[in-house]
Amino acid sequence: xxxxxxxxxxxxxxxxxxxxxxxxxxxxxxxxxxxxxxxxxxxxxxxxxxxxxxxxxxxxxxxxxxxxxxxxxxxxxxxxxxxxxxxxxxxxxxxxxxxxxxxxxxxxxxxxxxxxxxxxxxxxxxxxxxxxxxxxxxxxxxxxxxxxxxxxxxxxxxxxxxxxxxxxxxxxxxxxxxxxxxxxxxxxxxxxxxxxxxxxxxxxxxxxxxxxxxxxxxxxxxxxxxxxxxxxxxxxxxxxxxxxxxxxxxxxxxxxxxxxxxxxxxxxxxxxxxxxxxxxxxxxxxxxxxxxxxxxxxxxxxxxxxxxxxxxxxxxxxxxxxxxxxxxxxxxxxxxxxxxxxxxxxxxxxxxxxxxxxxxxxxxxxxxxxxxxxxxxxxxxxxxxxxxxxxxxxxxxxxxxxxxxxxxxxxxxxxxxxxxxxxxxxxxxxxxxxxxxxxxxxxxxxxxxxxxxxxxxxxxxxxxxxxxxxxxxxxxxxxxxxxxxxxxxxxxxxxxxxxxxxxxxxxxxxxxxxxxxxxxxxxxxxxxxxxxxxxxxxxxxxxxxxxxxxxxxxxxxxxxxxxxxxx
Amino acid sequence: xxxxxxxxxxxxxxxxxxxxxxxxxxxxxxxxxxxxxxxxxxxxxxxxxxxxxxxxxxxxxxxxxxxxxxxxxxxxxxxxxxxxxxxxx
Numbered sequence: 220x221x222x223x224x225x226x227x228x229x230x231x232x233x234x235x236x237x238x239x240x241x242x243x244x245x246x247x248x249x250x251x252x253x254x255x256x257x258x259x260x261x262x263x264x265x266x267x268x269x270x271x272x273x274x275x276x277x278x279x280x281x282x283x284x285x286x287x288x289x290x291x292x293x294x295x296x297x298x299x300x301x302x303x304x305x306x307x308x309x310x311x312x313x314x315x316x317x318x319x320x321x322x323x324x325x326x327x328x329x330x331x332x333x334x335x336x337x338x339x340x341x342x343x344x345x346x347x348x349x350x351x352x353x354x355x356x357x358x359x360x361x362x363x364x365x366x367x368x369x370x371x372x373x374x375x376x377x378x379x380x381x382x383x384x385x386x387x388x389x390x391x392x393x394x395x396x397x398x399x400x401x402x403x404x405x406x407x408x409x410x411x412x413x414x415x416x417x418x419x420x421x422x423x424x425x426x427x428x429x430x431x432x433x434x435x436x437x438x439x440x441x442x443x444x445x446x447x448x449x450x451x452x453x454x455x456x457x458x459x460x461x462x463x464x465x466x467x468x469x470x471x472x473x474x475x476x477x478x479x480x481x482x483x484x485x486x487x488x489x490x491x492x493x494x495x496x497x498x499x500x501x502x503x504x505x506x507x508x509x510x511x512x513x514x515x516x517x518x519x520x521x522x523x524x525x526x527x528x529x530x531x532x533x534x535x536x537x538x539x540x541x542x543x544x545x546x547x548x549x550x551x552x553x554x555x556x557x558x559x560x561x562x563x564x565x566x567x568x569x570x571x572x573x574x575x576x577x578x579x580x581x582x583x584x585x586x587x588x589x590x591x592x593x594x595x596x597x598x599x600x601x602x603x604x605x606x607x608x609x610x611x612x613x614x615x616x617x618x619x620x621x622x623x624x625x626x627x628x629x630x631x632x633x634x635x636x637x638x639x640x641x642x643x644x645x646x647x648x649x650x651x652x653x654x655x656x657x658x659x660x661x662x663x664x665x666x667x668x669x670x671x672x673x674x675x676x677x678x679x680x681x682x683x684x685x686x687x688x689x690x691x692x693x694x695x696x697x698x699x700x701x702x703x704x705x706x707x708x709x710x711x712x713x714x715x716x717x718x719x720x721x722x723x724x725x726x727x728x729x730x731x732x733x734x735x736x737x738x739x740x741x742x743x744x745x746x747x748x749x750x751x752x753x754x755x756x757x758x759x760x761x762x763x764x765x766x767x768x769x770x771x772x773x774x775x776x777x778x779x780x781x782x783x784x785x786x
Numbered sequence: 787x788x789x790x791x792x793x794x795x796x797x798x799x800x801x802x803x804x805x806x807x808x809x810x811x812x813x814x815x816x817x818x819x820x821x822x823x824x825x826x827x828x829x830x831x832x833x834x835x836x837x838x839x840x841x842x843x844x845x846x847x848x849x850x851x852x853x854x855x856x857x858x859x860x861x862x863x864x865x866x867x868x869x870x871x872x873x874x875x
Contacts, residue, residue: 342802347809351856354801371856405798405859529850532843 228358229258229389235365235397243267245277249297251324254389272675276647278308282317283651286634297324299337309379310348314638318377320368328356328385341383350378358391370400375408376527412543420522421555427496429564432456436463437501443546444630454556459487461502463637466627480508481772482619486571492779494519501545504534514777524548578783586739590763593620601625608660613645613669616698619768621664643672649687667693680755681730688749689757694764702767726757737761791845792864795834798857
């Protein structure tokens, strides 16, 4: 039997994190969490702590880290405001199924409930935006709580977990006998898929004349890109992705028909109404994909494959629901489906794709005008940067342009805030992505609005010398809202025009090489400058102020009636 | 059509359990008409009964979301809507 090994709770947390394979944490210190920071200091180079400039930056960085690496992101903050500043990031990670463990300081157990300094009910505040949370007031519960937190965050449908640590727990001495958690009696993260249902799904695929496969982030989360590709290749299935599923299959794959949804590609949206079978894998029929669900998929049988059974029937009632891990189900489906080609059906996609190119893409991607168009700039970055580039975006028009025009090739190479649509996400998430994958180039595309929500994180880049190429596409507007005001509110631009600072001067003063381009002829030189600059740098791209994102599914309009231009 | 449904949840007891159950009901924009909660025959396992008034689709999604909570061992609802008077004990 091992001798008892008594150490402080704070030291035990660091050792537990090391046992879980954590090497990097993102955070911001403060009173209640100081004993843990002292332990981080004493452990020295064994643990890397990234000091952001705001707790929101810390959690978004942890999200970026988790999204590109597949590992659990770890974030540490103090009690009260430190922890409340995590809420947006928690809600974002919850919506986008990102595995996080957030350690928040809490006042001493004997003070809880007394309105002590920097006390907030973090358990109460975070309950609706976490997969699980726990408050630890007794050091005897610390190690089991941490082990369960990591187990819950990474397994099944991943999500954020908060561990709220009373200050006394960090200081009390405990026996370190940490055991990685592998089972919990009331939690069954891996439902066993029903083989009969998979066989029936395969039969339906074999019978179908006009099938489409929809895939979402579940494919990336279960590392099922290969299984997906093998299946669509064998069964000749045209496939389309949600925003968060992008990058699972290379953009140039002949059966990859692009993106679904409000600003997705024309062909998969329009033809979804003609399809006789939809195989939906690891996606949740978000309203940005379905528009009005009662008008969505009028002619199709729907097979819904998702690890989270509570998604079955939440928005769309599937004709066949399979609860299971995407990789496992796709692998079985591959065995059961017969090789097929759907030439006539694919020809319909090709025709609509040509229409979209003609009506939208050719002008969107043109560099012949004087003003820079967002899509044209994004496509040039896509062409000039290496194939393994990681792309991070903020939220808004630029996000849709990147999703549409950056040719993503490798799984987990695209990080964006999908479900919650959190402006300010992009810059800190890019920091986390670069720290997770230091060998890959990272480009952050931001809008001028979102950049100013978390622009202080430029200093994190400077302090850590994180090699992120930061691009701000500056149209002087909150562009997506302005586009809606133009189309639906008769151009009444209420509070969407921004008076911006001289970004180049601001970022330069922070210590980052900076450059600005404002005409199309400078685009290539600007991109080459970024590539040639060693380390992080900042490029401001002044774009057409009133450029719109088309095609578009206006609210309430069936996706099959997607607009190619303003009606 | 809306009816009152009786939802039963068995879950490991811990601080914050009731809040986690209640916020799922709130998120569906429902109010809880009746709520009882006590330790079940199994020590450490709480038995929660709640009545909500909603439609059949919402009750199905609510129960599935209750069931997926980490502490929840089992959640189900009675298929037949609760009749007036049935709840008076």
